[in-house]
Amino acid sequence: MSKSPIMDRRNLDFLLYEVLGAEQLPTWDAFADHSRDTFNAVVDLAHDLALEQFLPHNRKSDLQEPEFDNGRVRIIPEVKQALDAYIEAGFMSAAAPADLGGMQLPFLIDTAASSAFGAANVATFAYAVLARGVANLLTAHGNEDQQRRYRDPILAGRFYGTMCLSEPQAGSSLAEIRTRAVPQEGGHYLLEGAKMWISGGEHELGENIIHMVLARMPDAPAGVRGISLFAVPKCHVNDDGSLGERNDVVLAGVNHKMGYRGTVNTFLKFGESGQCKGWLVGEPHKGLACMFHMMNEARIGVGLGAIMLGNAGYLHSLEYAKERRQGRLPDQKDPASDPVALIEHADVRRMLLQQKCYVESSFALALYGARLVDEKAHAPEQAAREEAGLLLELLTPIIKAWPSDWCLKANELAIQILGGYGYTREYPVEQHYRDNRLNPIHEGTNGIQAMDLLGRKAMMQQGAALKLLMQRMQSTLTAAAPHAALADHVSAMQRYLQLAGETTGVLGQQLAAGNVRLALANATHYMTLIGHLSMAWMLLEQAAVAAKALPGASGSDRDFYDGKLIACDFFFRHELPVIEHSAALLKSLDDTTLRATAAHF
């Protein structure tokens, strides 16, 4: 069976080995202990564990969401059981170096494994994702003491962690953070402030929670250049690693969300009694840069989560469309004839193809991004490491924003295929849709990602990252060019690449001239332009691989490769052409949104 409710393994293997060359990774020093066999074993293990421990309580933790109970949080026991099994299997430290007790897996394979947990139960998996993010942050920026005291127990599966950025008055705007951190004798700080939207802010899934908190020191400059990062444990950790007394971090409330309910989301108060101790991580006033280490990972994680929800809905609605028989084709007039399977209806196929394209393009890009993380850290040549870092910077906002918009759309379509049934809580697709609606919001709204993409990433180093991306796209065109079935797409893509270049040039001129508001006014259209183009690239890359493999393929392999060609056809014909409109609008420097004032609404 290639497809389970949470994974199309044939597709995953195709992406890993036929598209992304994962089998080459063991030739690098860092991954020399691995092989395709160990990679497969890890993915198998993740898949089985996700099916057995994560999927079964996905609905239950939605219905019985975490409860605020006198300063504590009550969570259904299945969540801890699943996470314990995850830890037991070694996934908490899967990508960590062997000398820290980790599996030292490539991030690419780690991400493939994560995809199973995300598809099965994104809310339970989130606790692990957050903990791993904190561990990585401390590896990058913590001192030895912090690593030993806080990080190592996370990697060992004993502690969890959080990111504490937002405050009630400042969600997207970190410049307005008010939490204070006052230095004390002995090297620690006393923190005081309130943090909002803190996922995993309180629970008893592990022994302790390490909060990574953004705060300002008394002498800090205004704005984001005055923000420092602190490690604030829920319980203090003694020198011998045993737990000390409780720190002054109080759970003030939990937020009740539309979806993603299994992940407790909290309102935390730090230092209500003046006793909240924290330790500076990294340099003073450089906290945001440190945190962005974690944020960038988190953004790829958000994208992957969105893709996996999209994938789970796609797989479910596909199964339903194959089994449910209803209606006749428009030219079948005989009412006595048997009804056909839903998948025979053109409009149902349209909705399946949309889902397939959204999921399989963005999953490829997220895995491509994961491979860039590996290249950046471990590629043998320095030039390759630098290129990977540059490209990753550019792709991060796309990997975060595009899937969280379009795989949400995929979930909307999955419901539509199931019809009335899809709208009930008896089927999983409505939960996917509610869960996925978070993803365009958190870790930087998609509007902010669009401004980041256009205003920073596309422009950085005189457009070097974008040029690099376009070179990579050109390589795909070269690979696709020999295949007659792809000729139209290759020439369309050539034209669109030129258009994207021209459009970026026009906007860059405005930015250079200081017309920042005008240049950024339609940044969301720029995200559509570059995002759609990136997805088209990924689909064309897959189609080129498929076209090459087809002559030697048979049976279900043949269908699989044909499916890749059809998905590519569909996206290029039905979806991609809208970027002509986005490009035209951007090039015209349309100022309608700037002209509309509050009084006009």
Add this chain to the structure above:
Amino acid sequence: MSKSPIMDRRNLDFLLYEVLGAEQLPTWDAFADHSRDTFNAVVDLAHDLALEQFLPHNRKSDLQEPEFDNGRVRIIPEVKQALDAYIEAGFMSAAAPADLGGMQLPFLIDTAASSAFGAANVATFAYAVLARGVANLLTAHGNEDQQRRYRDPILAGRFYGTMCLSEPQAGSSLAEIRTRAVPQEGGHYLLEGAKMWISGGEHELGENIIHMVLARMPDAPAGVRGISLFAVPKCHVNDDGSLGERNDVVLAGVNHKMGYRGTVNTFLKFGESGQCKGWLVGEPHKGLACMFHMMNEARIGVGLGAIMLGNAGYLHSLEYAKERRQGRLPDQKDPASDPVALIEHADVRRMLLQQKCYVESSFALALYGARLVDEKAHAPEQAAREEAGLLLELLTPIIKAWPSDWCLKANELAIQILGGYGYTREYPVEQHYRDNRLNPIHEGTNGIQAMDLLGRKAMMQQGAALKLLMQRMQSTLTAAAPHAALADHVSAMQRYLQLAGETTGVLGQQLAAGNVRLALANATHYMTLIGHLSMAWMLLEQAAVAAKALPGASGSDRDFYDGKLIACDFFFRHELPVIEHSAALLKSLDDTTLRATAAHF
């Protein structure tokens, strides 16, 4: 105050009187007892009642949804209280003739009043909408006895009603209905079967429920030409109007939905004990045509409901964006400066303009459709009545489908503007989004609406309805032409009208040649083409009225009219151009969805 949480009264008055000429309706015989004053009084009353009785329990009935309790349904008491007040105020029979005890209001004004209830609490309002639909159906197709026995008590607010079409195995495909109706001596029938997705199928909000049930007689031909319509009361009604014994209709279960939770949705079994009596409404085997009388109204009602959810979300997010201060404009570098209101950010304005366009275009079209209902029934000239009927047929699938897609998108954007807060159940926007997700599904999925639009409505009478629509659009272009600010839009619309005509011609040829599958394969794109064009038409019409009024306007009126011009600019520049792509795809007769088979997924 022009705006309340449920209504922008300035906009509603603009649509009714400045755009749709509602003040002319009292010159028609049917509405001679009315005037703009009585119209205003009705809208005022609806607004106050909706605010006082419907809005306050909108969240409560979502959290405490109707419960299945031993064959009965328990509903929070506020629902009955609100509906009783609605009945008391005369709204159940607002559009019914005076001789039936009604207000004999134009449907246009009735719809304007309904918009307040729909925006305040769509789930509670649905009970009234269903009851009114049954009353109208019985007025059109019931015999005198059925009208007296079943309809009159509905109009008097004593009985409620349902539409029983779908069955567990047949949602969209009515040809597969299996419920049987066997004629008995005495003129009644015994029914046996199961009906699924029946809104309001069981409750105790009134004394009785009249189910309008589609079923097959034993000698019925297969398919939809063998379906008859029956009135099946929950409790029998004696000749003197008193209630008799309970009929054999059993509540077998309630469905638990993602949203729209306040409207109980049921699974009903008819004739489990062989004692379910029903009475034929209309002629044998002509039930579907009768039911479509109700369905067409219901489809306009679905569109209006979707618009009102969109409107409620828009008004809420607009208020939030004006009040919440966060962040700085991209060229404001001083972090010590005060944060600006969210509405100052271009991307937030983009999201507000999208919502404004989606809501204000489709609300105009729904009201235009309501006015056509009045014209069809009461216009002084027969030609006008016929034209109205023809145009209404064409517009019905658009009024149902377009707003249920795009005002759902509006709700998605409202959440985005509120950010994390919007994702919580503390704010109404997440409920709007969940509630609205039903609308693309029920009363004929949007895929079915698209096929109806292209395959039937655009083609009927050699395209007469579409020609008529285009003539009306041309009149708007003539009205807009003198205004320099609209010149670009007028010429764009001219071009698009030509494109729509050509596209329809290409598809019509294929249909005429019998290539039905190919012609209908991309019907959803046709809905986008004609739907977007219709919305552009409505926005341009409003802009033309505004442009004409502007020279004499001042103060908030000036801002209001300017807002109409900006909304029109936005839609024509940001949204409408995508139809060039839809038209190109349709004209190319793209067959990608036909080529994709089950094995390719």
